[in-house]
Amino acid sequence: MKSKVFFVLLVLCLSVTNIFAQDFNKQEFAARRAKLAEKIPDGIAIIFANREHVHPAHFRQSPDFFYFTGVEESDAVLVINGMSKTSAVFAGNRSEIKVMIEGPGLRNEEKAAEKYGFGVLPLESFYTYMLFMTGNAKKMYLPTGAQDELQKARDEILEGEMSGMSHPVFGGISEMRRGINRLREMFPNLEVEDVTPMIDDLRWVKSAYEIDRLRKSGKIGAEGFKEAMKGVKPGMYEYEIEAAAHYVYRKNGAREAFTPIVASGPNTITWHYGDNNRQMQDGDIVLMDYGCDYDYYTSDITRTWPVSGKFTAEQEKMYQCILEASKAIIAKMKPGVSIKELKDAAQVAYKKYGYENEFLALGRYIGHFIGISVHDVKNATDDxxxxxxxxLNVEPIIEFRDKKIHMRLEDTILVTETGSENMTAGIPAELDQVYELIKQKRMN
Structure with missing residues (x-):
């Protein structure tokens, strides 16, 4: 009986043809799975989809799961077999009423295996599959680190898990940890190794497919900023700026990449301020840190500008410092250059304007990597x-907390074979262009 079950599962898993939908690049995702399979010749990798949520927001797949599958199925499990070089997604079955209300899931979709390039199997058969397929395996590769999310890096998620454990009522290990522990218990003969570093190596360097989407995301993000900065004046509310950018994002088929930050006056010193409800005053500066998510690839832009149309002399000096630091970092970027060298280039600009101590106080921070997640894989450490x-998102910052003023500029920069490309260059940063943009009429 077990042999028959195994045969049926194996046939389903391998029943993939060369037919694929025009709007889904099956080869791109298959190539990613193949690269991971090559790294695990002695075992099986298991990657989890995000759970279904109840929030009034579009479902967003786990970055790791989406990277290898390109599908938005919630509660699914991806298995990549490094020994047989095959892959399967285990998905739940949707009831007729759920299909009627929400639409079909992966298992309800006709010829899903042909379209997506991997086997589609019942979620309830996951352990049966594992029992048969782990016979010759030595290792089970699991995400024992942390899964990142759209606006949270792996270490930020891990920090949240740790703090959540201390809650007096709901504290305890996360659902993800419980699942990993259960797999350890079910297959004690397999050595467990963290698959996360292997995934990070793959996700860190973008393919042509990914770069195309990042360019589009950057272009839409820049257009949103242009509209948001037009006609800003005292008396307006921060949320009016947010609304203009959000409209452009949605009009162009993109969604929010993270909670928008529109901070004016004293709100600027709260780095991830999100209330966006203050009425702006004469003499204020306003900072918007916002980005869009286009086909699972993000942009992240920050611009700082004067609400009254022109900076004071002190504000202008601060702005010119971070603008020059940004230019120095971008000019230095090319293959073979270290993050330390980029920080050194920025420090020259800060020193020139007399703000070297402020740069050092912020740990010589210059930015973060970006991709499927806003704070994408790998930390931008010196080495x-x-x-x-x-x-790399280049993000020089300057702040004086005692004066309640914080400025930053941020752009999404691709490292090319010979240098770099600013994928958010569509929104100006030069002061004369910023001043001219503010003068333009905004949408009603």
Missing amino acids: VILKAGVV
């Missing part, structure tokens, strides 16, 4: 060496 295909 990291840039490669072609890596995308």
Whole structure:
């Protein structure tokens, strides 16, 4: 009986043809799975989809799961077999009433295996499959680190898990940890290794497919900023700026990449301020940090500008400092250059304007990597060496907390074979252009 069950599962898993939908790049995702399979010849990797949520927002797939599958199925499990070089997604079955209300899931979709390039199997058969397929395996590769999310890096998610454990009522290990522990218990003969570093190596360097989407995301993000900055004046509310950018994002088929930050006056010193409800005053500066999510690839832009149309002399000096630091970092970017060298280039600009101590006080921070997640895989530490295909968000900052003023500029920069490309250059940063943009009439 077990042999028959195994045969049926194997046939389903391998029943994939060369037919694929025009709007789904099956080869792109298959190539990613193949690269991971090559790294695990002695075992099986298991990657989890995000759980279905109840929030009034569009479902967004786990970045790791989406990276290898390109599908938005909730509660699914991806298995990549490094020994047989095959892959399967285990998905739940939707009831007729759920299909009628929400639409079909992966298992309700006709010829899903042909379209997506991997086997589609019942979620309830996951352990049966594992029992048969782990016979010759030595290792089980699990995400024992942390899964990142759209606006949270792996270490930020891990920090949240740790703090959540101390809650007096709801504290305890996360659902993800419980699942991993259960797999350890079910297959004690398999050595467990963290698959996360292997995934990070793959996700860090973007393919041509990914770069195309990042460019589009950057272009839409820049257009949103242009509209948001037009006609800003005292008496307006922060949420009016947010609304203009959001309209452009949605009109162009993109969604929010993270909770928008529109901070004016004293709100600027709260780095991730999100209330966006203050009425702006004469003499204020306003900072918007916002980005869009286009086909699962994000942009992240920050611009700082004067509400009254022109900076004071002190504000202008601060702005010119971070603008020059941004230019110096971008000019230095190319394959083979370290993050330390980029920080050194920025420090020259801060020192020139007399703000070196402020740069050092912020740990010489210059930005973060970006991709499927806003705070994408790998931390921008000094020893990291840039490669072609890596995308870094350049984000010089200056602040004086005692004066309640914080400025930053941020752009999404691709490392090319010979240098770099600013994928959010569509929104100006030069002061004369910023001043002219503010003068333009905004949408009603």
